Amino acid sequence: MIDFVRQMPAGDTHERSVCATCGFIDYQNPKIVVGSVVSHGGRILLCRRAIEPRQGFWTLPAGYLELGETAEEGARREALEEAEAAIAIDGLLAVFSLGRIGQIQLIFRASFEAAAEPHFAAGPESLEVALFEWDAIPRDRIAFPSVHWALSAWRDAEGRALGLPAGNPVETIVP
Amino acid sequence: MIDFVRQMPAGDTHERSVCATCGFIDYQNPKIVVGSVVSHGGRILLCRRAIEPRQGFWTLPAGYLELGETAEEGARREALEEAEAAIAIDGLLAVFSLGRIGQIQLIFRASFEAAAEPHFAAGPESLEVALFEWDAIPRDRIAFPSVHWALSAWRDAEGRALGLPAGNPVETIVP
Numbered sequence: 582m583i584d585f586v587r588q589m590p591a592g593d594t595h596e597r598s599v600c601a602t603c604g605f606i607d608y609q610n611p612k613i614v615v616g617s618v619v620s621h622g623g624r625i626l627l628c629r630r631a632i633e634p635r636q637g638f639w640t641l642p643a644g645y646l647e648l649g650e651t652a653e654e655g656a657r658r659e660a661l662e663e664a665e666a667a668i669a670i671d672g673l674l675a676v677f678s679l680g681r682i683g684q685i686q687l688i689f690r691a692s693f694e695a696a697a698e699p700h701f702a703a704g705p706e707s708l709e710v711a712l713f714e715w716d717a718i719p720r721d722r723i724a725f726p727s728v729h730w731a732l733s734a735w736r737d738a739e740g741r742a743l744g745l746p747a748g749n750p751v752e753t754i755v756p
Numbered sequence: 757m758i759d760f761v762r763q764m765p766a767g768d769t770h771e772r773s774v775c776a777t778c779g780f781i782d783y784q785n786p787k788i789v790v791g792s793v794v795s796h797g798g799r800i801l802l803c804r805r806a807i808e809p810r811q812g813f814w815t816l817p818a819g820y821l822e823l824g825e826t827a828e829e830g831a832r833r834e835a836l837e838e839a840e841a842a843i844a845i846d847g848l849l850a851v852f853s854l855g856r857i858g859q860i861q862l863i864f865r866a867s868f869e870a871a872a873e874p875h876f877a878a879g880p881e882s883l884e885v886a887l888f889e890w891d892a893i894p895r896d897r898i899a900f901p902s903v904h905w906a907l908s909a910w911r912d913a914e915g916r917a918l919g920l921p922a923g924n925p926v927e928t929i930v931p
Contacts, residue, residue, distance in 0.1 A: 595822055611821050612785045613860055646786055647770055651853035652860060662769060675922040678826035685788055685827060734922035744919020747850040747909035
């Protein structure tokens with residue numbers, strides 16, 4: 582019988598859900614969302630969500646990081662999946678901590694890999710994908726608060742170099 | 757009966773462990789480790805591990821991010837727990853992606869909050885805690901490869917401003 586109770590395991594510093602029958606500890610950890618603010622000539626790439634939650638609202642290309650990929654690889658994959666956009670990352674724009682929903686979001690600043698001929702289109706999770714001038718962003722149709730925060734962070738950082746934190750030695754990324 | 761098979765759920769892009777009996781999808785996501793390279797007058801704070809894995813080896817104050825805290829709060833908590841050190845974070849030094857063990861590590865650069873009188877001591881998970889001159893770091897007694905990477909990143913960034921990515925609006929951090 583599974584019967585979870587809140588208790589602090591020996592040696593721990595936080596209460597966990599522990600099965601009163603077998604002692605299994607159900608650790609709940611934050612999940613990692615990776616995404617990017619992709620811009621081109623001052624315009625910003627947004628995707629209109631084809632799926633719930635917030636279907637029909639606009640968001641950045643972003644999603645859960647998968648096992649075996651780097652944060653940058655995950656952000657590039659999400660841009661491909663949701664916007665069919667091959668992107669080049671130039672820095673880490675924001676780290677958002679969403680305690681209530683158990684997420685850490687790593688949001689990169691990016692441009693199109695083929696800057697001369699940027700390609701984008703709606704992937705299966707998007708109804709449409711478009712580049713918006715800053716003043717034309719549909720602010721009342723944005724899917725999540727963190728999209729507003731990321732857009733503000735992008736605007737604040739405009740024209741400034743971002744720190745790109747050090748990453749792994751390349752050969753060490755082993756799925 | 758629980759009988760997991762690898763298959764790609766409808767609408768997904770990756771294979772998952774799916775229970776053949778009930779359809780439960782066991783998503784495996786990377787976990788987030790937060791830590792810091794804390795320095796004082798060019799010396800670096802290391803903790804000798806009191807626990808497995810790698811008991812007796814030296815590491816940075818670091819550990820799993822808990823639900824409801826920001827990455828910076830997590831790094832500060834770990835420094836308090838493992839080294840009884842109150843630290844001040846000045847930038848994000850590195851983001852390491854450890855696919856094989858399913859971790860993303862966010863490593864900050866930090867100093868002691870009370871720089872005039874730095875305090876540190878072994879917390880329950882440390883055998884001892886010490887400040888090491890760069891050349892005196894016990895390189896053959898380091899617990900994990902990512903500690904070497906973080907130390908190299910710290911050295912590479914010495915004297916340089918780090919980008920501190922934007923964070924949440926303060927009032928939005930809701931556990």
